[in-house]
Amino acid sequence: MMPGLMIEREVLIEAPAEVVWRTVTEPDQMSQWFADRVELVVEPGAHGYMEFGDQGGPVVVEVVDPPTRFSFRWNHPRGEEPVPGNSMLVEFTLTPEGGERTRLRVAESGHELLAWPDAEKQRYADEHREGWAEYLDRLATLLAKRQPR
Amino acid sequence: MTAQIDDELWSAIADPSRRHVLDLLVSNGEVSASWLAGRVPFSRQAVSKHLVVLERAGLVSRRKRGREVLYQVEANRLDQATQAMAELAAQWDRRLGMIKRLAETAHAENRKGNRHEG
Numbered sequence: 001m002m003p004g005l006m007i008e009r010e011v012l013i014e015a016p017a018e019v020v021w022r023t024v025t026e027p028d029q030m031s032q033w034f035a036d037r038v039e040l041v042v043e044p045g046a047h048g049y050m051e052f053g054d055q056g057g058p059v060v061v062e063v064v065d066p067p068t069r070f071s072f073r074w075n076h077p078r079g080e081e082p083v084p085g086n087s088m089l090v091e092f093t094l095t096p097e098g099g100e101r102t103r104l105r106v107a108e109s110g111h112e113l114l115a116w117p118d119a120e121k122q123r124y125a126d127e128h129r130e131g132w133a134e135y136l137d138r139l140a141t142l143l144a145k146r147q148p149r
Numbered sequence: 150m151t152a153q154i155d156d157e158l159w160s161a162i163a164d165p166s167r168r169h170v171l172d173l174l175v176s177n178g179e180v181s182a183s184w185l186a187g188r189v190p191f192s193r194q195a196v197s198k199h200l201v202v203l204e205r206a207g208l209v210s211r212r213k214r215g216r217e218v219l220y221q222v223e224a225n226r227l228d229q230a231t232q233a234m235a236e237l238a239a240q241w242d243r244r245l246g247m248i249k250r251l252a253e254t255a256h257a258e259n260r261k262g263n264r265h266e267g
Contacts, residue, residue, distance in 0.1 A: 010245070020248070032247065
């Protein structure tokens with residue numbers, strides 16, 4: 001796990017990886033589970049667009065490795081190229097589980113800062129393997145214990 | 150719709166050094182920047198910068214006691230952040246659930262199609 005990681009979720013799907021891959025990456029499928037409108041060419045470096053109701057934003061595809069890895073960056077400031085530090089990275093990982101089953105994992109991470117020495121980042125990441133939600137939950141719980149409200 | 154955690158909050162918490170500072174503030178209550186600087190692997194100047202960012206994001210507040218400035222975590226803001234994060238996780242769970250349903254339906258239809266051919 002890298003520092004800056006925000007959210008990690010997964011689901012087990014009763015379908016082969018190829019089928020899950022098409023559901024995750026084909027724009028007409030994406031518009032059924034993700035955005036209202038998806039304009040996207042599934043190629044590394046391709047610039048696309050996703051619309052959510054009256055909101056929308058650009059996305060840039062990073063990794064396309066069928067049928068196991070697909071990632072894109074979004075939520076970067078308008079007019080800027082998305083890079084680590086100014087955007088969110090959404091990564092899908094598909095793992096065949098046998099018996100035509102696939103484990104689908106999604107991680108959304110972002111705004112990772114690059115100023116820390118790698119060794120220091122790694123040490124801190126090792127000490128904080130929990131997810132973001134758990135991290136904040138723990139802080140809030142600790143705080144509530146310390147200062148009863 | 151997509152859950153939004155405002156950028157200031159998001160980037161304030163995303164940095165491991167600032168999480169380190171937050172950890173210390175949560176565990177120790179109201180403390181000074183010098184006290185924090187004695188317990189982190191970065192400089193006093195870095196601690197001050199991190200405190201400014203955390204304060205701007207509303208996660209930390211400060212007050213003067215004599216000549217000292219003391220910092221503490223803002224519990225309400227931390228709760229907000231926790232809820233926003235939980236909502237983001239729930240949103241991905243909903244999306245994964247929809248992907249599961251779509252893929253399993255497509256797979257079932259493929260199999261039916263194959264049986265008819267064979």
